[in-house]
Amino acid sequence: MLKNYEIRDPQSSIDTQTLEINIGPQHPSTHGVFRMNVLLDGEVVVRLKPVMGYLHRNHEQIAENMSYAASMPYTDRLDYFTSMSNNFGYALAVEKLANVEVPERAEYIRVIMAEITRLVNHVSVIGFLLNDLGAFFTPVLYAFREREKILDLFEEISGSRMMCNYLRFGGVKRDLTPAVLEKLRGILNHFPKFLDEFETLLSKNEILCMRCQNIGVLPAELAVNASVTGPMLRGSGVNYDIRKIDGYSVYNRFEFKVPLGHKGDVYDRYYVRILEMRESLKILDQALKAIPTGEIISKKMVPFLKSPRNFKPPVGEAYGRVEGPKGELGFYVVSDGSPQPWRYHVRAPSFINLTILEDICLGQKIADAIVILGSVDIVLGEVDR
Amino acid sequence: MFFGAGILKGLMVTLRSFVASYFRGPDNGGLFTVEYPEKRLTQKENFRNFPFLIYDNTPDNLRCVACDICAKECPPKCIYIVREFDQDGKPLKRPAVFDIDHTVCMNCGICEEACPFDAIYMDHHFEIANADRQKALLFHKEALLKSNEYFHEIRPTDACEIDARRAAAEARKKAAIAAKAAAAAKPATDMPTG
Numbered sequence: 001m002l003k004n005y006e007i008r009d010p011q012s013s014i015d016t017q018t019l020e021i022n023i024g025p026q027h028p029s030t031h032g033v034f035r036m037n038v039l040l041d042g043e044v045v046v047r048l049k050p051v052m053g054y055l056h057r058n059h060e061q062i063a064e065n066m067s068y069a070a071s072m073p074y075t076d077r078l079d080y081f082t083s084m085s086n087n088f089g090y091a092l093a094v095e096k097l098a099n100v101e102v103p104e105r106a107e108y109i110r111v112i113m114a115e116i117t118r119l120v121n122h123v124s125v126i127g128f129l130l131n132d133l134g135a136f137f138t139p140v141l142y143a144f145r146e147r148e149k150i151l152d153l154f155e156e157i158s159g160s161r162m163m164c165n166y167l168r169f170g171g172v173k174r175d176l177t178p179a180v181l182e183k184l185r186g187i188l189n190h191f192p193k194f195l196d197e198f199e200t201l202l203s204k205n206e207i208l209c210m211r212c213q214n215i216g217v218l219p220a221e222l223a224v225n226a227s228v229t230g231p232m233l234r235g236s237g238v239n240y241d242i243r244k245i246d247g248y249s250v251y252n253r254f255e256f257k258v259p260l261g262h263k264g265d266v267y268d269r270y271y272v273r274i275l276e277m278r279e280s281l282k283i284l285d286q287a288l289k290a291i292p293t294g295e296i297i298s299k300k301m302v303p304f305l306k307s308p309r310n311f312k313p314p315v316g317e318a319y320g321r322v323e324g325p326k327g328e329l330g331f332y333v334v335s336d337g338s339p340q341p342w343r344y345h346v347r348a349p350s351f352i353n354l355t356i357l358e359d360i361c362l363g364q365k366i367a368d369a370i371v372i373l374g375s376v377d378i379v380l381g382e383v384d385r
Numbered sequence: 386m387f388f389g390a391g392i393l394k395g396l397m398v399t400l401r402s403f404v405a406s407y408f409r410g411p412d413n414g415g416l417f418t419v420e421y422p423e424k425r426l427t428q429k430e431n432f433r434n435f436p437f438l439i440y441d442n443t444p445d446n447l448r449c450v451a452c453d454i455c456a457k458e459c460p461p462k463c464i465y466i467v468r469e470f471d472q473d474g475k476p477l478k479r480p481a482v483f484d485i486d487h488t489v490c491m492n493c494g495i496c497e498e499a500c501p502f503d504a505i506y507m508d509h510h511f512e513i514a515n516a517d518r519q520k521a522l523l524f525h526k527e528a529l530l531k532s533n534e535y536f537h538e539i540r541p542t543d544a545c546e547i548d549a550r551r552a553a554a555e556a557r558k559k560a561a562i563a564a565k566a567a568a569a570a571k572p573a574t575d576m577p578t579g
Contacts, residue, residue: 070460073493138399145417152429159433159507165493174431201398204391305498308458 018046025054029132029370032380036357036373043365048358052351055384063344068094068333069169069308071344075331076163078346079382082121084113084154085324087167092248093320093331094169098313103295106171107250112184112287113157113166114322115280119191120147121325122231122273123198125377129270130202132374133211139202146194149187156180168305171297181288188284195277203274212267216360216372219264226356230327230349232376235272236264242323253290254283266375309339317343326350326377346385350378430540433494433507435487436464438529439536447530448504451480455496455505463489464496483526487513503547509539 019040024030033054039047059078063071075090076083088110095102102110124147127140151161157180158166158173166173176184202208218228220236233240241258243251259275261268297305304311313335321330327349334343353376361369402414409415419426436455440447456464469481496505508531515521537544 066460067458070458070495073460073491073495077491142402148417155432156429157431159429159431159494160492163492197398197402201395205395206389206391209391306501307454308495308499 016041023370025051030373031128031378032383034378034380034383036369038366038369040366043367045361045364045366045369048361048369050354050357052354052380052383055380057385059385060344060346064341067308067339068311068313068341069304071341072167073163073165076165077381078348078385079324079326079329079350079379080162081124081379082117082325083162083164084117084166085322085329087164088114088249089320089322089324089329090331091167091169091320092322093318093333094313096320097316097318097333097335098169098311100170100301101298102170102249103298104250104292105175105294106296106298108287108291109172109176109296110167111249111251111254112176112284112291113164113172115283115287116150116153116184118280118325119277120150121377122277123147125325125374126198126202126270126273129266129371129374130208132370133208135208139198142194142198142201146191153180153183153187156183168297168301169311170301171295175296176291181291184284185288188281188288191281192278195274195281199274203271209267211368211371212270212375213265214263215266215364215368216375217263217265218356218360222356222359223264226352226359228327228353228356230324230353230377231269231272231276232327232353234258235261235269237262242321242328246321248320248322251283254286256280256282266371269375269377312337312339321347324349326379326382327353346382348382348385350376351383351385354378354383428509428539430542432509433497434492434511435490435508435513435524436485436496436505436529437508437510437531438483438526439504439506439533440530441533444530444532447479448502449480449483450478450502450504451483452502455500458495458499460493460495461489461491463487463491480526483529485524485529487522487524488518503551506536506540506543 021038021040022035023038024035025033030036035051035054037047037049037051038045057077059074063074072087072090075086078086091110094100123143124140127143130139131137154164154166155161157176158164218232218236220238223233223236224238228236229240229242237260239258239260242248243256244258256279259272259279261272301311315335315337317332317334319330319332321328323329328347329349330347332343332345332347333341336342357373357376361372364372405414406416411417438447438449451466451468453466453468456462456466463486465482465484465486466480467482469477469479471477492507494507497507513522533544533548537548
């Protein structure tokens, strides 16, 4: 690449050369231990090589050496912003494998948790995007103020703010008490007001618009070819939402729209996330109104809470996927009839969304490459696993 | 709208929020940060952080029977148990060694769920920071032992539920023994004498 690259004006008397730099792995704008090997011509990016693997923790191999239930707390640590969705995806895969029915109330609780996780993720990613743009910490602290309320609720429900470990195969660990539901309603009543304020602060800000519009354009064909999912794909205008397509859990009972962008630039990705939060609020509102009473875990699975090692799904394979806040989060589990999965694989959305980073950064300024990376929304715990 | 109106509107938001932070309550846009070591939030009852071993009345009377189930189910394998033996080499129903490595423990709470004897529960204690990273964070049996009263103090709802369940199980056991004894005693009286 370096050899083939022509310096712009061979006739010019000024001697120029390209500059290769490393951004990361210890750099605040890479959102973790991630390295971008960038070749610059002046300020323009002419090559970008993402280097990952610094946070590899052998998640898949570890999961193949322990009981099915014991992997549940490890899935929390994939994308540590959205542990509830990660639990959801894994629970779906194993339930498909073992043919477990989930009681109504548990399904509703799961949907509530998954959607509220989406709120947490999207507010914080927008905050961090603004950090990358140079709006140092004001938006992110506004976002974290709201996130903190939700994390307090998670702590009350599951025992931990971020590493929730709340879902179980066939249901959830603990029931939602009326007091918790009341608190949840309080948060949801306040949230649209916060979102309006957040939008007044950001959406029409001229600096944000100039920095984000027509930057890092991801064409729809490229997005589909690279199997990009989530707000990245929808920002490019492709209508693909697994909640609509699969209708897993009880999602087909709720009315919500799938917000789409049309240009596929950074601004569209930002705005799709804002609109998605509004749709999530709609789902949460409907779910809280319709939540039934009853069991929170399937009777078939209760004995396995006490003895996870006795849980042996029949021989077979299953792929469970959810529309996580970052994209399609899938878990592929193969059982050979023993208490441990024979094969366990995670389809990590932020890892796959990262593959197109070079394509959308080429020809942009180095400062914009940082913003583009911010708009991809990666968490290195999930990229490297 | 003129160019820059968006920025001005945004700045109004930050100004409003700045002023509100002085006059409003913590739930309504005011300051909500707690100055930690001096002030503390009350812990949520369900909060879980590192397991402890529970005993009834006196520390000798611990519920753990060294069955090793928690050590087997623990995902990062941070529990190490050795059963106690008497002089004749007969295994006793209590652990001689019960170690939990807090550097390995990931606070998932699976030990608490898996324990069939209600012996291990998740604690609220979180201030274990230490300059020594080997010995000080490897907790032995003595450091892990805590009373049932302490459990009631930190997690009253769960503790009451568990106590009620244990009492019911105990009563059932006693009733079964009494019934057995009565059944055994009855034929004895019916037996012909002489």
